[in-house]
Amino acid sequence: MADNIFYIGIDLGTSRTSISCSNGVRETVWSYVGYPKDHVAKKKFGGRDIIYGKEALEGRLALDLFRPMAGSAVKQKGAVDDPRRKQAIKDLIQHVVALAKIPTGATIYGMIGSPAEASVEGKATILEAASSCIDSVIICSEPYAVAYGLDFIDNTLVIDIGAGTTDLCRLHGTMPKPEDQRTHEVAGDAIDQTLAGLIKEKHPEAQFSINMVRSFKEKYSSVSKNMDRATVEMPVAGKPQKFEITELIYKACYTLVPPTVAALQDLIASYDPEYQAQMRNNILLGGGGSVIKGLGLAIEDALEEYGGGKVTTVEEPQYAGANGALKFALDMPPEFWHEFKSAKA
Ligand SMILES: Nc1ncnc2c1ncn2[C@@H]1O[C@H](COP(=O)(O)OP(=O)(O)OP(=O)(O)O)[C@@H](O)[C@H]1O
Ligand SMILES: [Mg+2]
Incomplete structure (x- = not known):
């Protein structure tokens, strides 16, 4: 391997994006990209133009927030990526690649996992977005990457x-x-929706957001007959109250x-x-x-x-896709990468 070539594996997920790099760096960010709504908002974020990950989700009231992979053409049949989504995907990829701390001027070869049945249009969006910061990009099937790793x-x-x-x-x-x-x-988002529906039906007085429901699920998720009791707190008319939702979590996960x-x-x-x-x-x-x-x-x-x-x-599970993509990238013959040279400036 030439010294100035760095290999990366990226798992570009709907909820999380992970990168594994041949220099040993591994990073994960939540797949959110936010742009400050105005000058006041920009000031709140220390003058930054783009906010990523958990920070973006938490600061969403002051941001135009994108979860760019959700419903994108690479993830969903028939979807079309508009220019703003494409930009957010590009920014997200640039952000994770920057997290890998690859020296400026080095050559980057990247393997990006995509869903098994991704559309041609969806892959084109990813290739175009990635070519802004990766010298040669190959898209591989995500499950294949997991198994290969x-x-x-x-x-x-x-x-x-x-x-x-x-x-x-x-x-x-x-x-x-x-x-x-x-x-x-x-999958995960559908379970969240089902759980939200079940909670609403059984406890119509409870107030909750979909992010709260996701955190209940992540804490207690189980399809085991002997699961732990799930007791969560939700406000009722502004006052926190405890609710037992064990059966509801089981039902939602079992779907x-x-x-x-x-x-x-x-x-x-x-x-x-x-x-x-x-x-x-x-x-x-x-x-x-x-x-x-x-x-x-x-x-x-x-x-x-x-x-x-x-x-x-x-x-x-967090790194299985990125690690597998990296291993696959490292095993690829160098000539192969030359065929996939991008137009990186
Ligand atoms: N402890 C947990 N129990 C149940 N579900 C969980 C838990 N932790 C994370 N999840 C769910 O896993 C999903 C995210 O998984 P993952 O990071 O593999 O998805 P992704 O790669 O971003 O999405 P996709 O592959 O669909 O693009 C989310 O729905 C999240 O709520
Ligand atoms: Mg995934």
Whole structure:
């Protein structure tokens, strides 16, 4: 590896963007980009033009706030990226690349994960955005990156439960094709919406925001029959009160299981029969949603009627995609990168 070449792997997620760099840096930011609404707002942020991540979410009242990957063309079929979204995606990528602290003037080769079934238009947005700060960019399938990073590439099925989508991908030693991939939209954001609906129905007097609901879920998420009791605080007419929402959290989290098992079963059933058993026993569960307690077991239970299976949950869901993309980038022959040179100034 030449000294002045730095390799990066990026997982450009709806809710979080992570980067792993060949210099050892690993960083994650929430995928929010905010632009101060006026001069007063800009002053509040110390004169900065762009605010990122958690700080942007928390300061949203003074910002034009974007969660640019949510509903973007790369994540959602048929979506079209308008210029402001494109700019926010570009700013987000520039921000995470800057976090990698790569010396000025160095050459950067970047591998960016995208959902298994990303559209051509969506990928074009990412390539264009990334080419502003990365010398050569390759987009790879996100589940493939996760599995590659963990050396799980043969007869493996990866389930990546993100915020916007749950992506499933069958791997058999080569790059996955469209028929190897399935996506459904019951993922983290949908669980938040379902949970919000259930809370509203059972406790109409409680006041809450979707961010509060997400934090309840992240604290107590479980599909285990013996889950911890979930008691949360929400105001009623401005006064904090405690509510028990254990059953509601279970129900909302469990909505993930049926569509995921259906997609799994579909991918297994249409695979070479000789290798179906091996694939069933090589299921890798990743993404932020994979930390829901008992999820691996619940999927195994649901697979029982189709002949059973074994689910392994990845250890570091936050970095599994970025680390895998980096490993893939490092293993790519140098000539390959030359073909993907961007127009970085
Ligand atoms: N402890 C937890 N329990 C349940 N869900 C969680 C937990 N921690 C994070 N999540 C959820 O995981 C989701 C984010 O996962 P991840 O970071 O893999 O998504 P992403 O890569 O940004 O999204 P996508 O892949 O859809 O673009 C969010 O919906 C978040 O609420
Ligand atoms: Mg993801």
